[in-house]
Amino acid sequence: MSRRLRTLAVPAVVALALVACTDGGGGPAPAAAGAAGGPVELAVSLTDFALSPDRLTAPAGREIRIAVSNDGQAPHVFAVDTGSGVLETPQLEAGRTATLVVPALEDGEYRIFCPIPGHEDLGMVGSLVVSTEGAPETATTTGATGADGMQHPTTGAVSVQDMLAGHEAGVEAFPAETEGLGDRPLEPRIEGGVKVFELTAQELRWETEPGVFVDAMGYNGQVPGPEIRVHPGDRVRIVVRNEMRQPTTLHLHGVTVPNDMDGVPYVTQDPIMPGGFFTYEFRVVDPPGFYVYHSHFNSTEQVGKRLYGAFLVEPRAAFSRLYGERIEVETTMFLGDGPTGYVLNGKGFPATQPIVARQGDDVLIHLANDGAQIHPMHLHGYHFEVVAEDGFVLDEPYMADTLAVAPGQRFDILVRAEYPGVWAFHCHILPHVEGPHGMFGMVTALAVEER
Numbered sequence: 001m002s003r004r005l006r007t008l009a010v011p012a013v014v015a016l017a018l019v020a021c022t023d024g025g026g027g028p029a030p031a032a033a034g035a036a037g038g039p040v041e042l043a044v045s046l047t048d049f050a051l052s053p054d055r056l057t058a059p060a061g062r063e064i065r066i067a068v069s070n071d072g073q074a075p076h077v078f079a080v081d082t083g084s085g086v087l088e089t090p091q092l093e094a095g096r097t098a099t100l101v102v103p104a105l106e107d108g109e110y111r112i113f114c115p116i117p118g119h120e121d122l123g124m125v126g127s128l129v130v131s132t133e134g135a136p137e138t139a140t141t142t143g144a145t146g147a148d149g150m151q152h153p154t155t156g157a158v159s160v161q162d163m164l165a166g167h168e169a170g171v172e173a174f175p176a177e178t179e180g181l182g183d184r185p186l187e188p189r190i191e192g193g194v195k196v197f198e199l200t201a202q203e204l205r206w207e208t209e210p211g212v213f214v215d216a217m218g219y220n221g222q223v224p225g226p227e228i229r230v231h232p233g234d235r236v237r238i239v240v241r242n243e244m245r246q247p248t249t250l251h252l253h254g255v256t257v258p259n260d261m262d263g264v265p266y267v268t269q270d271p272i273m274p275g276g277f278f279t280y281e282f283r284v285v286d287p288p289g290f291y292v293y294h295s296h297f298n299s300t301e302q303v304g305k306r307l308y309g310a311f312l313v314e315p316r317a318a319f320s321r322l323y324g325e326r327i328e329v330e331t332t333m334f335l336g337d338g339p340t341g342y343v344l345n346g347k348g349f350p351a352t353q354p355i356v357a358r359q360g361d362d363v364l365i366h367l368a369n370d371g372a373q374i375h376p377m378h379l380h381g382y383h384f385e386v387v388a389e390d391g392f393v394l395d396e397p398y399m400a401d402t403l404a405v406a407p408g409q410r411f412d413i414l415v416r417a418e419y420p421g422v423w424a425f426h427c428h429i430l431p432h433v434e435g436p437h438g439m440f441g442m443v444t445a446l447a448v449e450e451r
């Protein structure tokens with residue numbers, strides 16, 4: 001394993017220098033609307049992945065109303081860092097608009113950006129320059145000064161130096177430490193021969209990468225929720241408590257359950273109200289394999305904010321027997337996207353967890369996509385064997401190095417870790433993984449230690 005992986009370095013902050021050009025590129029004339037003291041109206045367009053304009057100007061001491069339109073394809077959020085807090089629009093799907101009202105600000109340069117993880121690195125950042133009305137503009141510039149002594153932009157046209165620094169800093173920081181880790185094993189309590197699991201749905205502030213906290217949803221304080229393991233034939237009870245401010249339900253995805261345990265609101269049960277609970281009980285009749293549990297209420301938001309976890313029906317003799325291989329390393333990887341960014345198990349690079357093996361180990365990876373987009377996962381240096389799909393062991397496993405995982409799909413893949421080194425494992429839709437400032441989002445590594 002590399003020194004870089006052994007050392008949990010404090011992540012270097014990739015500094016994004018903000019630029020105030022001295023000409024053009026500004027927003028509408030600040031005093032165009034409203035009488036002195038009234039609100040100032042500005043407009044900004046969000047695209048994939050830029051702010052236009054990336055520099056807004058406004059007078060000090062006046063309320064600022066910013067008309068925001070998402071003219072890109074991806075969902076975006078527009079935010080202003082006022083220094084004492086971040087004001088932001090709701091998430092805007094493509095084509096949607098919103099108005100962000102910013103209370104009067106003092107003279108200064110304030111960061112404007114899209115807070116969806118990764119989007120700022122891709123270029124969705126700029127500045128709101130507030131200066132005393134009528135006074136000459138005094139905003140300081142922090143852009144690079146070129147040989148000609150002029151200020152040059154460093155956003156939109158990232159300097160080679162900044163590109164190199166950003167790429168290196170991310171790799172040096174990997175795997176970066178963040179608060180919280182999901183997919184931890186959940187031990188059942190045994191009551192009269194029944195395996196009882198307790199899940200509590202909660203709204204959380206979740207650190208996806210160092211210093212980036214998003215509004216997430218999880219079970220038992222984890223994103224993804226804890227891992228449940230059962231055996232074929234087990235009687236299982238899952239008590240779901242709702243500590244969120246909105247109702248929820250639990251659906252066992254791919255698992256054969258009695259109809260009234262299916263978790264679909266108003267079809268098979270009443271929603272679990274805030275403060276309430278529901279008991280799901282069933283016998284495991286499915287073959288061993290990888291299944292998922294997730295919310296089935298307001299699921300664009302709830303599953304989008306990661307209200308899901310792994311449900312593994314484990315063979316009595318462990319997965320080694322199932323796949324005819326001894327398995328030394330077993331891991332689950334949930335692919336996520338949407339309002340809380342591109343993530344693997346709730347974390348974006350460099351805070352993703354590497355898969356660590358020793359040379360010769362057989363590595364079993366349970367892959368699930370509970371996002372809203374397809375993610376072709378690509379492993380460097382290896383071919384892997386696709387051994388199961390949607391919980392079913394394939395009669396004819398096949399080799400691949402890139403596997404498209406659609407929302408709702410699960411795969412089990414086996415890697416024989418023959419080659420030592422740190423091998424990138426990432427989504428191959430490149431806007432999900434790398435920008436001018438380096439890697440982010442759905443990137444991790446298979447780290448194989450030499451024997």
Ligand SMILES: [Cu+2]
Nearest residue numbers: 375427429432
């Ligand atoms: Cu992707």
